Amino acid sequence: MLKVSNLSVHYGTTAVVKNLNLALAEDEVLMLVGPTGCGKTTILQALAGLIPISEGEIALGNWCASAKKPVPPEKRNVGMVFQDFALFPHLTVEQNVCFRLTNTALADHWLNLLGLDKFRHAKPARLSGGQKQRVALARTLAHEPAFVLLDEPLSNLDAALKDNLRWEIREALKAAGVPAIWVTHDQEEALSVGDRVGILNGGVLEQLDTPEMCFAEPASRFVAGFLGEASFLPGELHGHQVSTVLGPAPAIPIDAAEGEVDLLLRPDDLSLVPSAIGNGVIDWVRYEGCSRLYAVTVEGGAQLRVRTSHEVHGKPGDRVQMAITTTHPLAAFARKR
Amino acid sequence: MLKVSNLSVHYGTTAVVKNLNLALAEDEVLMLVGPTGCGKTTILQALAGLIPISEGEIALGNWCASAKKPVPPEKRNVGMVFQDFALFPHLTVEQNVCFRLTNTALADHWLNLLGLDKFRHAKPARLSGGQKQRVALARTLAHEPAFVLLDEPLSNLDAALKDNLRWEIREALKAAGVPAIWVTHDQEEALSVGDRVGILNGGVLEQLDTPEMCFAEPASRFVAGFLGEASFLPGELHGHQVSTVLGPAPAIPIDAAEGEVDLLLRPDDLSLVPSAIGNGVIDWVRYEGCSRLYAVTVEGGAQLRVRTSHEVHGKPGDRVQMAITTTHPLAAFARKR
Amino acid sequence: ASPMANSVENAVSVEQLPKLEGDLTLYLGTGEGGLYENVLAAIEKRNPKLNLKIRRGVTSALANTIVAEAKAGVRRADLFWAVDSGAVGQVADAGLARALPANLTGQLMPGFQYPQWAPVTGRIRTLPYYTGRFTADQIPDSIMALPDSNLSVGWAPAYAAFQSFLTAMRLLEGDKATADWLRGVNRRAKTYAGELGVVMGVERGEVDVGLANHYYTLRLKSGKPDAKVDLAFTKNDAGCLVNAGGVVALSQGDLPINFIRYLLSREVQSYLATEAFEIPLVSGVKPPEGLVPLSSVSPPKVDLTQLADLRPTLNLMRSVGVL
Amino acid sequence: MTPSSLLRWPASYPLALVIALMALVPVGVLFGLASDEVQLFDAHNLTVLSNTLLLMLFTVLGSVVIGVPLALLTAYVQMPWRRLWLILLAAPLAIPSYIGAFTLYAAFGRGGEIENLLGLPVPSVDGLPGATLVMILYSYPFVMLTTRASLLSLDASLVNAARTLGMTLGVSLWRVVLPRVVTGIAAGGLLVALYTLSDFGTPAIMRLDTFTRVIFVEYNAFGLSQAAMLSLQLLVIVGLVLFLESRVRGSRERPGRHLTIWPGRGQQLAIALSVVPILVLAIMLPLGVFGIWLAREGTEGFEFSYAWNSAHASFLAAIFAVVLAVPVAHAAIAGRAGRLMERMTYFGFGVPGIVMGTALVYVGLQLPFLYQTLGLLVLAYVLRFLPLAVSSVRSTAEGLDPSLVRAARVLGASPREAFQRITLPLTVRGMVAGAALVFLEAMRELPATLMLGPTGFETLATYLWRVYEAGYFGRAAIPGLLLVLMSALGLALMLSGERRAEFDVTETPHS
């Protein structure tokens, strides 16, 4: 079981990771998200022992590393899939995957599973970005680590493969009973694959909870905005009921908010019906395949986003009737001053 | 106006791009998608003149390049945003963006817009992946190309920034009236940003059409599967009507299909209601924030995917009632033998 | 032609010499263009039981090595055959040279008999001149008159042979006259790296006259008979100094001494004279072809070992600014 | 920076320190020799000093001007017989510069061989211009090889970015590629500078009064201690050059795709025509002049064992030099102290060979079991030429992507294993180039070979010198030719090793 206490990391004098606390269960998959440059890669490298930590402790199974007593990476038995692949350019795909293996059965298994069989004898330089990423993945998993770190393992794969692979990796991690920390940009990936989600902002963990809780009751506006398209609608909160220009709605106060609040609305919490006497005006619309996303300015000036079936047609400037359709309580944040 | 006729590119003896034909209007944005290794990057490099072509012609404005008479890249006035950034490591961010500019106002504009102001004097090695991508973007756009090639320009950005940037880039391209070819992995990006979408498979362009047409009437099963989660349900097609285990539905025959067909169903074309006497059994379910995605095996053995509100709860093994809810005609492909 | 071939009177023939047997290490210092390889090969051929090891090197470097070896108590060399007498003096001054038997040194011409080393061959200072413009009688016959002539001069001040010549001038004429001479020549001199270069320069007509040992000219002419260069000699001054290369015995036993005897044999001496154009120093051996007999030149009387003390000469050259 | 360098002494330090101290031993001996007599610099020597510095400066500039374009050519341009071009262009390293200087001197000028042969008057080659020309011809390959090694470990696809931004190929090479190989160029320039400082033959033959000549005069006048003192003063200049070179900072980056430039037929011809004069002057002219003399005089006395001796000793030296260079190069990358150790190994290269040789005799005499054995000769070669190996190993090692080593560590490899399996194979190219340089230099080395080899050990260089000294130039033709041929062979062998190490995208399209 991985336990991280009070971890801080500095580059020179700038703190890049501040006071991180984490504990992972036996086979838990933790998704780490956050804006670019917030320190995700840095955390993974610190856990792997690739950069020195300045404070705190990392413990896993039979080792415990601190700033004073570092444990070298090769003693940690962690696996890592690097954002920039880090394939050995002088070795073939097969040799990369078998790097320190004596029994190559597992390597074969992963090469097979990731569709790399026909590239076995190719050098990495000949592969496309996505192919490289799959080799990196195979290499890590074939070495049976006690704990896996994934730095945007799927960021260079196409959507179809990504979707399948995502679940294959998750299942493999679960089957092996290895805990993992998985960095991603993809909020869909973060919410669906992980057992828990950690949202990082400027080196600080803003929330660490189940996907459902992070999504429904974000700890901050930042988290709300980061996980899915958040719109905010002003309202008056009394107890667990809020009144807005779109009518009343059930609400959950965040950080004991009261009175003037901003209500978090997601595109699916709303409905949109074309109506000449509606309460909003379409700003823009985007086609998304199955659905369309509308941005609508409602009375009071708030711009809200709402997702409809692709069969609903509306043009910018059209007047529409908006309503809150969700039945679950909505997160309410104290109004910013 | 860009015109590509009969373009083929070989690496050694392997044809990587086969017989590509394209024409782009004044300010059109063409999204190019396809599985990894299908030749997207290769096409862009051929258009930019970075690799020799083996057949065909590329014409833009005042130049026309063929296999016999290549035009060097610097004569093409083509801007390119590279998949692997290709920033000049020995220059600062500002020097990169101003690379060949005499008037740096445009550089300032883009540095500003992309939030790079505080990194002006940093060297690329110190930036995180996403930051680098933004610099690459700024550099290309600041040089006012007549035509822009983007190789997965957003693949390393986080979701929030990606969403904004996507539209900013599109608008900038439109405002400047420059046509662009934009390679992406992200089918959502492909469908929403592009004026047209090209789906590439093994070096061949399988379909080139508006996003709506590509999505609703895919030219092949491959295209159907590539753009969004496709499920196929067996049915009997007569004219424009198909009958299935989930009942009848309107259909569009693809390639003059008749009789035994597979009906293309997207997760949003279906509804799911928990029901002890339902016609399907849940295989798995995934949380997606606003929604949940279910995989359900229906009578006859087909596995269908259906997306519901996140408020619908169901566990694997539960019996549910499935129905086709869409009113638009569904694409029907001749049954594979 | 084999070095053991023609026989001349007065000198000892190799036929009369004892056979050489055993291991012998010879340090062979070249540096001015000696070619002794054929001599050594012939001696080896004649003495199959002789195991001769040769270490070749720049003369001064070998001298330094011998001194360094002695200091470290490592003795590897039995003999040191050096191309110039200065190096011999250097080794002798370090007390490393073994005294030679009188019956050996007695074979040498008078004036070339030294107790601790044996000169093998001599070379004479000459004034090679460009025959394209000059005849012999236009060349001054006194070296000290050279600055006052209107000839352009090629020289190689950094060259050991030149420095020995200048040392002799210093000994004969004094420091002041030598310094004046240097200044005078320097005004019309062209500097070359070595005296072979000087002779080649003269042959091309780059300069009118050069200062060089005799054999460069003779060798050049033997390869190129129509070469536009010939030799002129001064009289009874440093300009026609006869210097010598020599050999030192460094280890005990008869073998090194007997080896030296071979070098002074009639056959070796005449071979060196005919093939290498060096001047034999054993009486009764003919001088090289193309060279006037020594007797007609009248070289100055100088103790060659004194020429080893180059330091004052170098200081003088520096002060005048030719080095 | 790797974590190990932050947490403790880099593993390469102790070894590098031992090697650096070893390399300093001869310099220490010079101090010992010089302490006998102290006579400092006199005013006259100022012109000598300025000649020396000018020769060094012009030679370095000229070598860069010739060597860098040739590096670009051999690294990126797809030419027919590219390996042959590379080998020919590196071959001048195998020709002793005194041979080159002498033949150039003999060929040009009034009454020179060219005038004799063609009847055309040609200007003579001597003085500062002549010496500079010769030094450039015989030392530009240092710059070419180190720059080429840097170029090959560079992400040259950035040229593509520059070209799409509207820059021509030439300008983008200039602005985007060259600034990133300044360390490689500087490393080559350093070697050229040190070589120029220590060379005696060329300035002597070209009649240029330089520092080495003063030293040589002293040495020949048996002023060994004065020569040692002057050598130490020369070392001050060496130190200055080393310092200047260490100020050059390139950017460190991840290796990437190679660039391939496809010239048309006409361009290929133009390139060939511009390269040929260099080869004519540096290789064909000396061999041709020797050939003329060979015809005039005939040859005798040459044995093929000389060639074997040359190759054998040089090969051993190349291997050992590279083995020793690896820890030194890695120490240099790891930190400041390591950098200092690396610098220390460079001193041996800047002292005139004969003085260095004498110092090594003193060293050898302390090791009687080694004295006058092949072992000591190889050791001497290694001490003299270690910088050649170090500089090329270092420049490739610097280009190594640090995340590769991290990946290996995370997969469970100890630092040692990661070094053996990742760092080492990925720096093979630099090691091969370094070995090639040492091999070529050792092939033409003279003073140490004469002074330290086993008695009777004759190599091509010593034989060449012997017949040159004796004025039997015709006999120099065969060993001269053999020297060039064998060096080319050695180069070819090593370059085939390099090809195997070229893992990146050299499998270029349409190959």
Ligand SMILES: Nc1ncnc2c1ncn2[C@@H]1O[C@H](COP(=O)(O)OP(=O)(O)OP(=O)(O)O)[C@@H](O)[C@H]1O
């Ligand atoms: N070697 C370094 N020296 C100094 N600062 C660094 C270094 N590496 C990264 N940083 C800085 O540390 C911060 C965190 O970087 P990190 O790579 O962890 O971000 P990230 O969250 O992984 O970003 P991305 O999503 O773009 O990969 C960034 O602001 C970056 O500029």
Ligand SMILES: Nc1ncnc2c1ncn2[C@@H]1O[C@H](COP(=O)(O)OP(=O)(O)OP(=O)(O)O)[C@@H](O)[C@H]1O
């Ligand atoms: N230099 C090369 N030599 C030989 N084959 C190559 C080379 N570069 C790419 N290929 C091959 O050409 C095919 C197309 O590569 P390309 O890089 O265009 O793919 P892509 O569609 O951009 O993939 P990705 O989405 O992973 O970036 C791949 O199968 C790849 O293996």
Ligand SMILES: [Mg+2]
């Ligand atoms: Mg990162």
Ligand SMILES: [Mg+2]
């Ligand atoms: Mg690509």
